[in-house]
Amino acid sequence: MEMDFERCYRAVDSRDQRFDGWFYTGVTSTGIYCRPSCPATTPKRQNVRFFPSAAAAQGAGLRACRRCRPDAAPGSPQWDVRADVVGRAMRLIADGVVDRDGIPGLAARLGYTERHLHRMLRAEMGAGPLALARAQRAQTARILIETTGLGMAEIAFAAGFGSVRQFNDTVREVYGISPSELRTARGRHRGPIGAGTITLRLAYRPPLHARALLDFLAVRALPGLDEVRDTTYHRGLRLPHGAGEVALTPADGHVVATLRLADLRDLAPAVARCRRLLDLDADPAAVDATLAEDPALAPAVAAEPGIRVPRAVDGFEMAVRAIIGQQISVTSARTTLTRLLAAHDHPRNPADHEVAGPDGAQTPDQPHDHGSGLRGFLSAEELLGVPDAGFGMPVGRRESLRTLARAVADGSLDLEPGGDREETGRRLLALPGIGPWTAGYLAMRAFGDPDVLLPTDLAVRRGAAALGLPDDPKTLDSYADRWRPWRSYATIRLWRAA
Known part of the structure; x- marks a missing residue:
């Protein structure tokens, strides 16, 4: 993927949130990478490199900024627009296919050899499928470390790592501190702990017309499957390793997601499916700019900016x-x-x-938090x-x-x-x-x-x-x-x- 330096640098200099997830800023003088909207001082030009993915930045030896948390940025909207092999591969990696089926399974799903798939992803994303999946595992591990009371060994395998050593090495490499230090640093932010309950924020590019999303889902809700209560959408999930439930509450700049999972290995696919359902990786500014050029749609766009396409978890x-x-x-x-x-x-x-x-x-020692009994x-x-x-x-x-x-x-x-x-x-x-x-x-x-x-x-x-x-x-x-x-x-x- 070609990175236009001047365009990217202007976005960083203006801390433009619209570009979060489109690319990542590597600062060679500090050894970190950030999202474009990072509030830190704009780095000097000679110290900046731009990367198309977090995995590419990690591959260059950079660690994630602990201030702007680039791994929590919205995904690139191009994976919604693009229907080519790279776009399909990125969606499958986000859904956890590499963790479940390995690179051979991913290649088979796409109908290409492993070598050719690696070559295409490397050219577009600056990293191969294994590195892209590894970056996702690191993010999943961070979420579990900061929001649950699980032991580190449990987190390592739930996040998809093959060993505790691999987990420890990756977390140190990506975040610059050990897993235990990461938990200590963010312990005060830990969400409610229950049996398989995880609360996290799903970022999006503003604006988001939350009422339109909830209205659409409410009139199509099915008893026992999903429902809208107040400003929260609840639904049951059928996931690769078991069942789950989610409560999604739109907020300013993010959607609060409370997940209850029968198997914590399903965290990454559950997050990917919730993001897809609410169309959180869209670029509403680009969409609305095009539609507003039509005088017939312009008043509606001005009155209701950020309308999304409600999608599907299944x-x-x-x-x-x-x-x-x-x-x-x-x-x-x-x-x-x-x-x-x-x-x-x-x-x-x-x-x-x-x-x-x-x-x-089983982990019955954790507090038990019964949900609403929704199913997939x-x-x-x-x-x-x-x-x-x-x-x-x-x-x-x-x-x-x-x-x-x-x-x-x-x-x-x-x-x-x-x-x-x-x-x-x-x-x-x-x-x-x-x-x-x-x-x-x-x-x-x-x-x-x-x-x-x-x-x-x-x-x-x-x-x-x-x-x-x-x-x-x-x-x-x-x-x-x-x-x-x-x-x-x-x-x-x-x-x-x-």
């Missing part, structure tokens, strides 16, 4: 929601989905019991076990859901964020009962494509008419070219206008 869930929601109201779709969930006898969320450590051992959505295999009577929908739609579930279960359809958007779109359209609207809805919400318009959607057309825009699908589609590459955000605004 691609299969979003596909089921999309199929059921075809040509019916949100209320009707919610009723049908509630009936479908009730037809499956869900086990109680394991997060309501003692949390399992990374070695599977049905898996593909579970949906296939639901009897006909549990669907409560026309036969054709029921069979579309089962065909989808079989494709996900046998691995022929990848609905996760690291999947190939174009190939997944083609495979979706080949399934019975799935047309352009469904595929587009999934591209926007499950795959994170920022440039999707749904011109045939009734609410989109009503919103367009309300704003004085053409509501004929073909005319609206042509008109919307001026909103590229942010048509997904325009779609959300049209829904709100409706």
Whole structure:
């Protein structure tokens, strides 16, 4: 990735928060790296290097600034925009694929050799997949050190390290102090301790229109799965190693996330999925600047800056929601989905019991903090076990859901964020009962494509008419070219206008 020195230096000199996560500032005279908005004195030009990733800065022998905490910066928004191999790899690494399946597993998911994948990531990110995953492990370890009372050995394995020695060496290298010193330095900030309970801040680039996000999620909430209470969104999670729950409360400059995990190895994927759900890595200034150029959208952008695209923590869930929601109201779709969930006898969320450590051992000695009992959505295999009577929908739609579930279960359809958007779109359209609207809805919400318009959607057309825009699908589609590459955000605004 090319770093324009002058542009980057101006951002650092002005402490521009919009560039946090886009790049990292290395200061050779102090041996540290920072986020662009670090409040420290602007370093001299001759002492500055810019890096495309924290892993690249660490690879150059620099340690993280303990003042601006660059590892807690929002992620780069380019991984939402880009659908290429590097973008897909970054999303998979954030979801913990390297920790679970190693570099061979990551390469297999992407369809490339390990050598070629390393070469591509090195060219773009300044670091290979192992170094990028290592940087993420260090961040996960820091969160666990500062917010839990777990022993260091438990933290080491929960964060994905292969040994306690590797954990100790990495923390010293990245943060410049030992794990125990890191805990002592931040001990007064430690959040509430419970069985598998972790509270942390998820940073974003302001502005964030939190009310729009919560409104969208509230009207689609399903009993036992998710809910909005006051200004907090609660939902159950299905994670790689077990179940979990999260409470997300938007605040000034960050979202407070309280996670309850059955297995602490799921911290990194849980954080990645929550960030994805709330679209926290977006660049709202760039989005709003483009949409505000249209006089029809400009008043809405001025009145409600920072509108995000609510995304998904589970691609299969979003596909089921999309199929059921075809040509019916949100209320009707919610009723049908509630009936479908009730037809499956869900086990109680394991997060309501003692949390399992990374070695599977229980830790009942910690205070027990029961959550609301929310659970993750049905898996593909579970949906296939639901009897006909549990669907409560026309036969054709029921069979579309089962065909989808079989494709996900046998691995022929990848609905996760690291999947190939174009190939997944083609495979979706080949399934019975799935047309352009469904595929587009999934591209926007499950795959994170920022440039999707749904011109045939009734609410989109009503919103367009309300704003004085053409509501004929073909005319609206042509008109919307001026909103590229942010048509997904325009779609959300049209829904709100409706």
